[in-house]
Amino acid sequence: MKKILFALALLSMGVCAWAAEKDASASGELPHKNSLEAKVYRGSIVFQYYCALCHGVNGDGNGRTARLYKPKPANLIMSDKNDAYKELIIRRGGEAIGRSSFMPPWGNELTDEQIADVVAFLRSIRSPTVEVK
Amino acid sequence: MISKQHTGILLFVTGLSVASVVQANEFEVTQKDKKFNHKALTVKVGDSVSFKNEDPFVHNIFSLSDIKTFDLGSYPQGQSKKVTFDKPGTVDIECAIHPEMKMTVEVKK
Numbered sequence: 572m573k574k575i576l577f578a579l580a581l582l583s584m585g586v587c588a589w590a591a592e593k594d595a596s597a598s599g600e601l602p603h604k605n606s607l608e609a610k611v612y613r614g615s616i617v618f619q620y621y622c623a624l625c626h627g628v629n630g631d632g633n634g635r636t637a638r639l640y641k642p643k644p645a646n647l648i649m650s651d652k653n654d655a656y657k658e659l660i661i662r663r664g665g666e667a668i669g670r671s672s673f674m675p676p677w678g679n680e681l682t683d684e685q686i687a688d689v690v691a692f693l694r695s696i697r698s699p700t701v702e703v704k
Numbered sequence: 705m706i707s708k709q710h711t712g713i714l715l716f717v718t719g720l721s722v723a724s725v726v727q728a729n730e731f732e733v734t735q736k737d738k739k740f741n742h743k744a745l746t747v748k749v750g751d752s753v754s755f756k757n758e759d760p761f762v763h764n765i766f767s768l769s770d771i772k773t774f775d776l777g778s779y780p781q782g783q784s785k786k787v788t789f790d791k792p793g794t795v796d797i798e799c800a801i802h803p804e805m806k807m808t809v810e811v812k813k
Binding site for chain 2: 620621624625635636638639640664666672673675676677679680
């Protein structure tokens with residue numbers, strides 16, 4: 572009986588090692604264009620280029636220009652706004668929805684895909700403690 | 705009762721103020737094809753620069769330079785917003801929507 576259990580344990584270790592190796596090789600591949608991973612990655616690039624100026628490289632609202640504004644740019648890590656709201660404010664700007672006029676409308680500058688990617692990125696950096704409205 | 709001497713001083717001071725107002729110039733910088741039409745502009749203290757948007761989309765001109773910090777907000781084609789430079793030095797100017805747009809205003813005494 573002991574021998575059988577030992578053989579099963581060895582087999583199970585072998586299977587785990589094989590699975591780990593397979594994951595490692597898979598991680599070297601590019602994620603599919605429509606995968607969440609790809610969207611978040613592209614969104615992070617767009618965010619750093621266009622949004623970090625005000626919202627900070629970490630999205631915490633402490634960008635280079637933050638000192639110009641009262642109230643400060645939104646802390647996007649702690650934002651409780653849902654994806655639809657974020658898409659709207661990105662596309663139409665703050666003033667159009669009764670928020671800061673210093674949040675520009677990005678609808679003419681960013682493509683639909685870029686906006687969706689930024690929203691995906693923002694979802695990825697949101698604190699798990701935040702309850703989304 | 706104002707004496708002749710005081711009247712003279714008053715006129716002199718008024719004349720100086722008028723002279724300084726008259727000497728202030730206004731420049732125009734346009735934004736077209738996501739570019740400023742000047743890479744660098746030299747003005748004098750007291751001069752103004754009007755930033756005119758000639759692109760069919762919004763621009764948002766701002767500066768974080770110590771001698772002149774401002775944000776003109778987003779504004780569309782055909783509109784312009786003015787900034788008066790009241791201290792000497794170099795002012796770096798950018799567009800918040802188009803990070804590649806940059807220029808400097810050199811403010812002389």
